[in-house]
Amino acid sequence: MKIFYYDIAVSLPLRQCFTYSSELKITKGTRVSVPFGKRKIVGVVIRNIQKPDFLKKAGAIKKIIAVLDEYPLFDKPIFDSILWSSDYYHHPIGEVFNTFVPTELRKINNKKIEALREFSEYSVNEDDKKFDLTKDQEKAVKALSKSKGFSPTLLYGVTGSGKTEVYLRVAETFIKNNKSVLVLVPEINLTPQLLSRFENRFNGEIGIYHSKQTAAKRLKTWLKAKFGSIKIIVGTRSSALVPLDNIGLIIIDEEHDQSFRQSEGFKFSARDLSIKRAQLANIPIILGSATPSLQTLKLVKENKFTRVDIPNRVDGNKPPKLIVLDINNSPLIGGVARETIEAMQSTIDRGEQVLVFINRRGFAPLYQCGSCGWVADCKSCDTNLVFHQARNRLICHRCESAYSVNSSCPACKSNDFNMHGAGTERVEEVLKSNFVKTPIIRVDHDSTKKVGAMEAIVKKIHSSDAAILVGTQMLAKGHDFPKVTLSVILNADNGLISPEINALEKISQLLIQVSGRAGRNNNLAKVIIQTRYPDDINLNKIKTGDYMKFASQCLSTNEQMNLPPFTTLCLLRCSSPTQRSNVDFLEKAVLILSNRTDINVIGPLPSLVSKSKGNYRHQVYIHAPKKTFLNKVLKFLTTEFEKWPESNKVKWSFDIDPIDLS
Ligand code: ADP
Numbered sequence: 001m002k003i004f005y006y007d008i009a010v011s012l013p014l015r016q017c018f019t020y021s022s023e024l025k026i027t028k029g030t031r032v033s034v035p036f037g038k039r040k041i042v043g044v045v046i047r048n049i050q051k052p053d054f055l056k057k058a059g060a061i062k063k064i065i066a067v068l069d070e071y072p073l074f075d076k077p078i079f080d081s082i083l084w085s086s087d088y089y090h091h092p093i094g095e096v097f098n099t100f101v102p103t104e105l106r107k108i109n110n111k112k113i114e115a116l117r118e119f120s121e122y123s124v125n126e127d128d129k130k131f132d133l134t135k136d137q138e139k140a141v142k143a144l145s146k147s148k149g150f151s152p153t154l155l156y157g158v159t160g161s162g163k164t165e166v167y168l169r170v171a172e173t174f175i176k177n178n179k180s181v182l183v184l185v186p187e188i189n190l191t192p193q194l195l196s197r198f199e200n201r202f203n204g205e206i207g208i209y210h211s212k213q214t215a216a217k218r219l220k221t222w223l224k225a226k227f228g229s230i231k232i233i234v235g236t237r238s239s240a241l242v243p244l245d246n247i248g249l250i251i252i253d254e255e256h257d258q259s260f261r262q263s264e265g266f267k268f269s270a271r272d273l274s275i276k277r278a279q280l281a282n283i284p285i286i287l288g289s290a291t292p293s294l295q296t297l298k299l300v301k302e303n304k305f306t307r308v309d310i311p312n313r314v315d316g317n318k319p320p321k322l323i324v325l326d327i328n329n330s331p332l333i334g335g336v337a338r339e340t341i342e343a344m345q346s347t348i349d350r351g352e353q354v355l356v357f358i359n360r361r362g363f364a365p366l367y368q369c370g371s372c373g374w375v376a377d378c379k380s381c382d383t384n385l386v387f388h389q390a391r392n393r394l395i396c397h398r399c400e401s402a403y404s405v406n407s408s409c410p411a412c413k414s415n416d417f418n419m420h421g422a423g424t425e426r427v428e429e430v431l432k433s434n435f436v437k438t439p440i441i442r443v444d445h446d447s448t449k450k451v452g453a454m455e456a457i458v459k460k461i462h463s464s465d466a467a468i469l470v471g472t473q474m475l476a477k478g479h480d481f482p483k484v485t486l487s488v489i490l491n492a493d494n495g496l497i498s499p500e501i502n503a504l505e506k507i508s509q510l511l512i513q514v515s516g517r518a519g520r521n522n523n524l525a526k527v528i529i530q531t532r533y534p535d536d537i538n539l540n541k542i543k544t545g546d547y548m549k550f551a552s553q554c555l556s557t558n559e560q561m562n563l564p565p566f567t568t569l570c571l572l573r574c575s576s577p578t579q580r581s582n583v584d585f586l587e588k589a590v591l592i593l594s595n596r597t598d599i600n601v602i603g604p605l606p607s608l609v610s611k612s613k614g615n616y617r618h619q620v621y622i623h624a625p626k627k628t629f630l631n632k633v634l635k636f637l638t639t640e641f642e643k644w645p646e647s648n649k650v651k652w653s654f655d656i657d658p659i660d661l662s
């Protein structure tokens, strides 16, 4: 009898496949159950191999227990995207599979991949087309609808230019050609409008796929998409590799958004992975943004991506003016300057809305003893605790631990405490006392936790007249609030003076995005940026509102300075309960790289957040001119690490193309 041998990826954090045998011929990508130690676990067939050399005696290779499904998990383009990303990000293959396999298919249970034969008809709801396209929209739709094969396109459209309408029309063409469409959004909660616009435009189920759904719901949607009964999926980064039968188009909305990057566990960029998928599936991909990432702009410059512009707002209005407000000599009340309050008052008096942006939730970010200077900090992390008034707790924003509020100082027993700085709660309180009759609507992680809360808030904003919206970046993303004519940015300074390499990219995107929320219907709209650095050279460039000009300057600077996206960066991260173990491990790593001239290595250094959830954190920067070099170095390191006793004392990981250096 013929015996087949297979390399199998098991769902464990291991950087290798294991060889098993079977009498059956099994297709790549099929789930099987295999013995592993004393356990029985799920594995995925990666490849069929020749009889292995090490097979000396019969029985040395274990047998596959059972084939679990009639169908493989994924088609070839997705399967190859998974192999590519495991290789590119140097992450254990089994864990990469798990990221894209619904939870219920990761364990041995009675769940199976079974073909669904429900067919839902898709048609376009013509009544939903309430206006004619603008000339620019028409051009964009025309260009994008005829894309064939792998053709990545940046759809650059200022906020309010009607990008969503373009997505809808292009999607329509593909749907009519019997293709399916995947739409990726940064966060599902923040884009109820995009989702509902797809639902209104198409008759037929629009699948929603994201990690906050129940496992059963996710499996159902996944299966429906796989077997063609759902043709449009709107989802977050975990849906980058959702199997869609006969996929024809991928759309990435707000492609610059940091949320496409997963920063825990398998650290990957859903945007980059989707581009890879589009390439392997040989289909077009649209990357939409009003503030495109430097990486995408670089690819456009190199003619690897096409660029389609929608330069004007549909309403014909000019983007709002950005006004820099020097707060060095203004007393702040809970973070808000008097001049700002006055500007808000006149907006409210006109019956319009104000959006106040502050990048911090809670009441006050620093809780300090007034006598001895003791500061409340987290026992497990290197972070100060944030006072939350609504819960009357001090909360760590890194590990979410909640501490009760001290009645006396643990250091000097004084009960004289001061709170410094302001978060959304404090700003809300200050504004309530200044604008007694105006509804104040707070939008942050805490106010939107409950299911449906965000939808309710959005509804309230739309149904109110004069109102003040206070919130974190949740407010800055993608929304369409037509009554907002004044946006206020309370603290841009952290972003302007941040040491992170892509700080300027981030802060310029944020300022332009927040300003995009203002004045969709009003030529007099403006944005106030409170700052202690009114002469900052970058702030003054951003202030012109010309994002593309600023971005192209950043791009030239990065090229001259050999920074990403012109070179590649990897953070070798390490964490453990003792600093010694981290340093020993990383020093040894740096030592074996010391004779390499093709890379630049810096470290070990403590991470910006040097302790998190009880573990110390250190890192080494590995900077290489080319991905190929970096890849070789990381492969070499991985093999070494697996041999070292030091590796057992730490948790190490590679963070490739990191966006958050903390
Ligand atoms: P973007 O995503 O580029 O910020 P949206 O697609 O949200 O812009 O469009 C902004 C608003 O303009 C929406 O309310 C949309 O319904 C409306 N809109 C889009 N295209 C047109 C058009 N051609 N004529 C009139 N209104 C339009």
Ligand code: ZN
Residues within 6 Å of the ligand: 369, 370, 371, 372, 373, 374, 409, 410, 411, 412, 413, 414
């Ligand atoms: Zn004290």
Ligand code: ZN
Residues within 6 Å of the ligand: 378, 379, 380, 381, 383, 396, 397, 398, 399, 400, 401, 613
């Ligand atoms: Zn903590």
